[in-house]
Amino acid sequence: MEDNxxxxxxQEEEEEEEEYVLMNLDAVTDQVHIPPNAxxxxxxxxTLNPILTIDxxxxxxxxxxxxxxxxxxxxxxxxxxxxxxxxxxxxxxLISGTCIxxxxxxxxxQVKPMTRLHKILKFRLLQEADIIMxxxxxxxxxxxxxxxxxxxx
Numbered sequence: 001m002e003d004n005x006x007x008x009x010x011q012e013e014e015e016e017e018e019e020y021v022l023m024n025l026d027a028v029t030d031q032v033h034i035p036p037n038a039x040x041x042x043x044x045x046x047t048l049n050p051i052l053t054i055d056x057x058x059x060x061x062x063x064x065x066x067x068x069x070x071x072x073x074x075x076x077x078x079x080x081x082x083x084x085x086x087x088x089x090x091x092x093x094l095i096s097g098t099c100i101x102x103x104x105x106x107x108x109x110q111v112k113p114m115t116r117l118h119k120i121l122k123f124r125l126l127q128e129a130d131i132i133m134x135x136x137x138x139x140x141x142x143x144x145x146x147x148x149x150x151x152x153x
Contacts, residue, residue, distance in 0.1 A: 020073065020117040021045075023052070025060070027124045032058050052123055059126040070116045079108040 025034065038055040052060040 019119070020115050021064075022071065022073075022117055022120045023062075024120050024122045027122065028058075028060060031125060034058065050121065051126065060123040061126045062121045062123045065120045065122055067118050067120060070118065071120075072116050073114045074111045075114045077110050077112075079110040 028034075034054055040055070041053045042050060043053075044050040048064070050062045052062060054060070
């Protein structure tokens with residue numbers, strides 16, 4: 001009798017891991033005006049050069065850069081004002097047990113770490129040369145597909 005004991009490893013469920021990417025627009029801020037709260041479309045995130053279209057007018061092409069080390073991303077929120085308990089008698093405040101808010105104190109912000117990221121997506125203006133290069137790349141890919149189809153038939 002043959003021994004057909006096959007040890008099976010439990011199937012590991014693949015969890016989709018979120019990946020944060022910093023979108024760097026520094027290279028284009030001097031060249032074009034990006035209106036605040038303008039609608040945008042980000043396409044081709046799974047390609048080497050994603051395209052960012054802002055307000056259906058501005059087209060940018062991106063390129064991924066690996067970070068050196070780890071970049072941390074923080075969130076910022078308003079902190080509650082610091083209340084100082086009145087501890088002794090005062091000529092200006094005769095009511096005991098009151099709290100004083102210092103009006104001269106600047107508003108504080110509370111900063112908390114949100115996530116870390118390992119990639120930066122650096123954008124520049126999309127030029128016609130980029131479109132021509134993209135078309136040539138697609139033509140090469142199309143011809144490769146055709147060759148593959150011919151071989152597989």
